[in-house]
Amino acid sequence: MTNLQTVEHDFPIYWNTYIMYGDSSGLEDGEQEIIDEILKELELTNCVDIKDNQYFRWDTPYHMPSGYGGDYATYVFLEDLGDLERPAYKSDLVGHVTKLQEISNKCVQLEIPNPDRAYDDYYRM
Numbered sequence: 195m196t197n198l199q200t201v202e203h204d205f206p207i208y209w210n211t212y213i214m215y216g217d218s219s220g221l222e223d224g225e226q227e228i229i230d231e232i233l234k235e236l237e238l239t240n241c242v243d244i245k246d247n248q249y250f251r252w253d254t255p256y257h258m259p260s261g262y263g264g265d266y267a268t269y270v271f272l273e274d275l276g277d278l279e280r281p282a283y284k285s286d287l288v289g290h291v292t293k294l295q296e297i298s299n300k301c302v303q304l305e306i307p308n309p310d311r312a313y314d315d316y317y318r319m
Contacts (some may be wrong), residue, residue, distance in 0.1 A: 201238065290308040
């Protein structure tokens with residue numbers, strides 16, 4: 195059964211051309227892989243809009259590796275959630291934490307400071 199719903203997540207504003215149009219020319223080395231992992235983990239595939247709500251944040255949202263403070267905006271995705279009553283990333287806590295660990299390890303490889311902060315942000319929800 196098709197259950198199309200909008201799903202909103204905040205991401206860095208400068209990721210917009212990659213997430214909306216697939217243009218990775220403005221990204222740093224290794225950043226495309228991090229974005230792809232995050233979108234895959236959150237099961238987001240179809241960005242249909244970016245809200246005009248740009249804002250600055252020092253910390254990072256729970257679904258982001260640490261070290262990504264800066265200008266953010268809300269991205270709107272149109273997804274088929276099937277029969278789920280809640281977003282897919284909350285349905286499997288162990289799998290989600292495992293993915294956060296993988297993303298954090300990638301941040302360590304890229305020398306992004308404090309990758310474990312993503313776990314703290316996740317558990318503060």
